[in-house]
Amino acid sequence: MPMAPEHPRVLILGGGFGGLAAAKALKGAAVDVTLVDRTNHHLFQPLLYQVATAGLAAPSIAAPIRHILRGQRNVTVLMGEVVDIDLAARSVTLAEGGVLGFDHLVVATGATHSYFGRDDWATHAPGLKTLADAQGIRARLLEAFERAEGSTDAAERAALLRFVVIGGGPTGVEMAGTLAEIARHTLQGEFRGIDPASAEILLLEGGARILAAYPEALSASAKRQLESLGVCVRLGAKVVGIDADGVDVEREGVRERLPTRNVVWGAGVKASPLGALLARAAGIDPDRAGRVPVTSDLSLPGHPEVQVIGDLAALSIDGQAVPGIAPAAKQMGQHAARNVIARLRGQATTPFRYRDYGSMATIGRHRAIGVIGGMRFTGLLAWWLWLFAHIVFLIGYRNRLVVLMDWASQYWTMQRHARVFSPRDEAP
Ligand SMILES: Cc1cc2nc3c(=O)[nH]c(=O)nc-3n(C[C@H](O)[C@H](O)[C@H](O)COP(=O)(O)OP(=O)(O)OC[C@H]3O[C@@H](n4cnc5c(N)ncnc54)[C@H](O)[C@@H]3O)c2cc1C
Incomplete structure (x- = not known):
């Protein structure tokens, strides 16, 4: 019994x-x-894009759940x-x-x-939700530069150096901004056949503005900040097709084909x-x-x-x-x-009350927006606040220390140290 x-x-x-x-x-x-x-780990999703863009290694933003709860005698963890x-x-x-x-x-x-009923797009336009997603996207993006260096076909090269990010929410904005920094700064001087800075980064948003959850003025500021990094932001751009060779977009009644090998999906949940x-x-x-x-x-x-x-x-x-x-x-x-x-205890339950302490979105180095306690921030100050908040909320002292050190090194050298990847068929 x-x-x-x-x-x-x-x-x-x-x-x-x-x-x-x-x-x-x-x-x-x-x-x-x-x-x-x-999974066996708790994942700090707000920094997942940093793994996808080679800024941080996976263990820096995740921790084994059983380790986090090891001191809690009344909890058993099962995978x-x-x-x-x-x-x-x-x-x-x-x-x-x-x-x-x-x-x-x-x-x-x-x-x-969510691919809005077009799950067949997932193969060509991966989304960012898990560590495996981030590692897969990182391999794709870095591999595109490697393959472009070895390509002698101009059209193929252009498609490899065109990066299309779909969805102007926080994930899309972070991905597009960081990709522009990788192309313009991180990879500078390392290639002989291509100029990484010539890479085209497109952010497609179906609505009238990016980061639509923020006040209009902050959305407009975010767009300007992205453009100053060299990202081409297209608003009102409705994606109507995605395949292995490109993306079809409709904008103001005009359909356009964007040949590309690199698509990141950040549009639906x-x-x-x-x-x-x-x-x-x-x-x-x-x-x-x-x-x-x-x-x-x-x-x-x-x-x-x-x-x-x-x-x-x-x-x-x-x-x-x-x-x-x-x-x-x-x-x-x-x-x-x-x-x-x-x-x-046989007591009545209480209704949930949400305390809104504010929100922030980063765009790139010295670029971010945020609303905290009703006050609006943009640019350098917002960026420092974003960095501080994300270090504080990371789980584990070791992760905080490692991320702090990686970011300090990135800040001075413009390098992203997590650039080692396996060819995609070997990727985890
Ligand atoms: C790329 C990205 C960036 C983000 N950036 C920010 C940000 O900057 N700021 C912010 O506040 N929020 C951000 N978010 C949103 C935030 O991460 C989520 O709101 C938050 O994680 C929701 O917490 P949750 O516990 O509901 O779900 P999650 O944190 O997603 O946890 C769900 C857990 O359930 C497990 N699970 C799922 N299905 C099963 C199953 N069938 N059986 C067993 N286990 C299962 C998963 O493995 C996971 O561990 C971001 C999200 C993403 C994806």
């Missing part, structure tokens, strides 16, 4: 910003916590991919085999790329498939991005024992949608943990 668990079982799905914050906030509580993630949730049986099924039961469930499996599964089980509709509409205390409607947090949850407070960003996921994780404890 299986022994009855000593304490109520809290099962947390996902060790990202939300899931990790929930696990940490349950420290010392009389519960048995199990955290399941399909596994959750493929099913049975609310009636209060259990989840793992792809690797095995079923885990729960008394309280916190679902924090985040989001992934959709919730983890567990969102649709949960919504179906609860008899509600997910929102357009596949997120689960949750009640004000972050629970699944009709299921107070299940909380959905972070990028997977759709919640508006006083008509304002809680944004899909790391601080919101962390706050939700902490709040979900407080509500689990309240329920165990």
Whole structure:
């Protein structure tokens, strides 16, 4: 006979910003916590573009989840991919085999790329979400310069030296700005047959402005800052086709073909498939991005024992949608943990309140925008604030130190040290 668990079982799905914050906030509580993630690491996604552009090595922005939680006696960490949730049986099924039961469930499996129904584009236009994505993109981009150096065909060379970034959100802007810096500065003097500075970097945005979540004046400033780096920003540019040889774009009714071997996708996000599964089980509709509409205390409607947090949850407070960003996921994780404890004590749960401390987006060296406490920043000051915030919020002292040293070295030398890559068919 299986022994009855000593304490109520809290099962947390996902060790990202939300899931990790929930696990940490349950420290010392009389519960048995199990955290399941399909990877062995917590990933600091805001710096993922730095791995994709050879500025940082992968271990600098990630840490093993079991190491982070090693001191928390009431937590067990399991690596596994959750493929099913049975609310009636209060259990989840793992792809690797095995079923885990729960008394309280916190679902924090985040989001992934959306190609708006054109999943066939994914092969040619990879998105940036995981370490494997970042390492794959880095290999592609660096390989393009290598192949251009060896090419004698002018059209082939031009296609290899054209970089098309799709989507003017934070990821697209960071990628385009950094690519321009690599071409103009990092690779200078290293090639004989090509001039890396002649590389064309295009940022395509379907809407009327980039970084549309920011005030209009800051979006305009970000565009100017990108252009000063040599990035060509095309607004109102709708991508209608992507294949191995290029991108088709429609703009003001005119269709254009952009021959290129390098496309990065930063245009769409959709919730983890567990969102649709949960919504179906609860008899509600997910929102357009596949997120689960949750009640004000972050629970699944009709299921107070299940909380959905972070990028997977759709919640508006006083008509304002809680944004899909790391601080919101962390706050939700902490709040979900407080509500689990309240329920165990027979107390009422409380509604989630989002505290907006501001947001920042970087564009390149000395270039960024930000809104903090209602104050707007651009350029050099915004950039220093961005650097400071990202060092502070990185997980682990070693990662902070390593990133600080890498950035200091980059600052003085304009070099990016993580440029060693395997040919793509050998890449992880
Ligand atoms: C490239 C990029 C840049 C970003 N930049 C910023 C930024 O500058 N500032 C900011 O605030 N936010 C930024 N974000 C958004 C921020 O990272 C997310 O809002 C945040 O990670 C959401 O936290 P989460 O816990 O909901 O999901 P995540 O942090 O994505 O964690 C989800 C976890 O669930 C695991 N998982 C997924 N599916 C399963 C499954 N079926 N079974 C088991 N485990 C599973 C994943 O491995 C992952 O560890 C960025 C995101 C990206 C992709």
